[in-house]
Amino acid sequence: MAALLEVSGLNAYYGKSHILQGVDFHVDEGEIVSLLGRNGVGRSTTIKAIMGDVPPVGSIKFKGREIAGLKPHQIARLGLGYVPENRDIFPSLTVRQNLLFGQKSARQTGRWAMSDMFAIFPRLEERADTPAGVLSGGEQQMLTMCRTLMGDPDLVMIDEPTEGLAPMMVELVGKMLGEIAERGISILLVEQKLTIALKISRRLYVMGHGHIVFEGTPTEFAANTRVREEWLEV
Secondary structure (H helix, E strand, O other), X not given: OOEEXXXXXXXXXXXXXXXXXXXXXXXXXXXXXXXXXXXXXXXXXXXXXXXXOXXXXXXXXXOOEEOOOOOHHHHHHOOEEEEOOOOOOOOOOEHHHXXXXXXOOOOOOOOOOHHHHHHHOHHHHHOOOOEHHHOOXXXXXXXXXXXXXXXXXXXEEEEOOOOOOOHXXXXXXXXXXXXXXXXXXXXXXXXXXXXXXXXXXXXXXXXXXXXXXXXXXXXXXXXXXXXXXXXXXX
């Protein structure tokens, strides 16, 4: 299977702090891959570097094309979606307007339409003409994911989608991830909840101190007590 996203020798810095120290991994077409690790090890920075929000040093290939050094909007237009952890909505615009902003063009016809978003999350349809700023945290998370999908990405990177959500919302987000996967869209997931990552991922990477310390299937991860104890358990 062809690698859709291939990251090699990725380094990134915040000032003089060397955050990413030679990160290597890949995501294949139609594959769900989770990036696990404790807070502060560089998982979110990895996604930001891929998206161009943090200057990357190294190679980042998407669909065989080198994208390191491109601007975020250029990368998005190539088919790489990004759902940030901070639920970056437009608070004064309605839910419907936020979703329309996700489209690459008004004439776009892709795998997702607004009706799909409303079918998966009926609550968004109920609040379609409500300013996004008054939505609950869970509803804003749903909106952010749906807005990204409206751009019809081939791979979507999602940073901590269940952080701070009530159990019912966590379940809805899990359902959404499954729906994305069923449509053949690749996912790179940064997630603290192992249950979700283990349930939906084909492969897992564990990150520690700015580099990858484990790669394997959920079964291999479950059997590797040392990795879990050293790099994940508090």
